[in-house]
Amino acid sequence: MDSAPIRSAVLTGAEPLARNTNLYRFDLDVPLQFEAGQFANLTIPGATPRGERSYSMWAPPDPAGNASVEFAIQLFAGGQASDYLRSAPVGTPFELRGPYGHFTLRGDDPDHPTTAxxxxxxxxxxxxxxxxxxxxxxxxxxxxxxxxxxxxxxxxxxxxxxxxxxxxxxxxxxxxxxxxxxxxxxxxxxxxxxxxxxxxxxxxxxxxxxxxxxxxxxxxxxxxxxxxxxxxxxxxx
Ligand SMILES: Cc1cc2nc3c(=O)[nH]c(=O)nc-3n(C[C@H](O)[C@H](O)[C@H](O)COP(=O)(O)OP(=O)(O)OC[C@H]3O[C@@H](n4cnc5c(N)ncnc54)[C@H](O)[C@@H]3O)c2cc1C
Known part of the structure; x- marks a missing residue:
């Protein structure tokens, strides 16, 4: 069973970054602690198959936990989350689950230092x-x-x-x-x-x-x- 806590996430802004790509910002009821590179799942009403989509946190983690999160999201024609997010007004409530993932920066192995x-x-x-x-x-x-x-x-x-x-x-x-x-x-x-x-x-x-x-x-x-x-x-x- 998925034990990641569910948070309330309210959409507070969508800033255009590029054609078809926006930076979405959500305020959370409880701060999220995560490692840079991890992602969270956002509920998307009616989306199949899981009713949610994954997005990587754009802004770095705050040691005290992040009271808001940002996602750089590419919207494409016909995508279910894309269509929902494109027309979601500021104030739309979502649920957010996470953090998830192991795509984080690896530490250095002292015997084999990483050059880059x-x-x-x-x-x-x-x-x-x-x-x-x-x-x-x-x-x-x-x-x-x-x-x-x-x-x-x-x-x-x-x-x-x-x-x-x-x-x-x-x-x-x-x-x-x-x-x-x-x-x-x-x-x-x-x-x-x-x-x-x-x-x-x-x-x-x-x-x-x-x-x-x-x-x-x-x-x-x-x-x-x-x-x-x-x-x-x-x-x-
Ligand atoms: C771990 C993880 C982290 C992710 N983080 C991000 C993120 O930070 N930002 C982000 O924009 N997306 C991210 N994604 C992708 C995101 O979860 C969705 O797949 C994406 O938003 C499309 O969802 P949709 O419901 O609009 O499309 P759907 O309705 O689910 O997709 C319909 C079809 O479109 C294809 N498709 C999906 N995405 C694209 C695309 N970008 N261009 C062309 N075809 C596509 C799919 O293969 C599918 O066949 C992440 C995915 C994973 C697994």
Whole structure:
């Protein structure tokens, strides 16, 4: 049986981040304690099969627990949660269950120090990495973080100002890969898997977003000699 507590969550805002992607904010009746990278389930009335959908916390955890949570949610035509959230006014009540998941930053093994933590995200798969990076910045984490962020085109990009600010506070760099840019762009052109870093057996690789990217990136990393224990993933759909 699922023992995660249920909280009341009231929608307090939806800020547009990109075309079809909003940052949803919910106030909770009881603060939520979680680790950066974890997710929670939001009840979506009438949604099949489970009546709920999972979303990764965008903002980092507060040691005292978070009285509100934010989710970067991509809405797509015909999606059940997408349709419900698109028309949900501020004040709509939800239920939230969680936290769940083990997609969190791994500690360093003293015998095999990790040279870099590589994050590969498509679309809102950026959310757990934003939470991890913001938590690392807050803690003064000296480790090296690198991110490849895959979007379809420039109108789908979001969160870059937040990533730029994190770049000033961490050993962190990122680049965006656009799979179908419209016209000229200063970003990488092509899917993330066409822009993978040179394989480093001492790095850790974290993949989040659509299943096709995850499968392809995992196979590439393994073919390049990365131990599968150093590859972590969270598949959204
Ligand atoms: C652990 C976990 C964490 C997640 N965190 C996030 C998050 O932070 N932000 C976020 O936006 N989503 C996240 N998701 C995905 C989210 O739970 C829903 O699947 C998504 O919002 C679509 O739900 P829906 O009810 O609108 O679509 P549904 O009605 O459930 O989907 C209908 C169909 O659309 C496909 N589909 C689902 N998502 C997409 C998509 N993005 N683009 C194209 N086709 C799609 C499905 O495969 C399905 O066949 C997460 C999923 C998991 C498992």
């Amino acid at each position: 933590h590589w994050f590969l995200a498509t679309s809102t798969g950026l959310a757990p990495f934003h939470a991890m990076l913001a938590a690392a910045a807050r803690a003064g984490d000296p480790r090296r973080f690198r991110l490849l962020f895959g979007c379809r085109e420039e109108q789908d990009m979001f969160g870059l100002a937040a990533l730029d600010a994190l770049r000033d506070r961490l050993d962190f760099a990122y680049s965006v890969c656009l799979s179908r840019p419209q016209g000229a762009t200063r970003h990488n052109v092509g899917r993330i898997t066409a822009h993978m870093p040179a394989a480093d057996p001492a790095a850790r690789y974290y993949l989040c977003g659509n299943g096709a990217m995850i499968t392809e990136a995992r196979e590439l990393l393994k073919a390049r000699g990365i131990d599968r224990k150093r590859i972590h993933h969270e598949k959204y759909w």
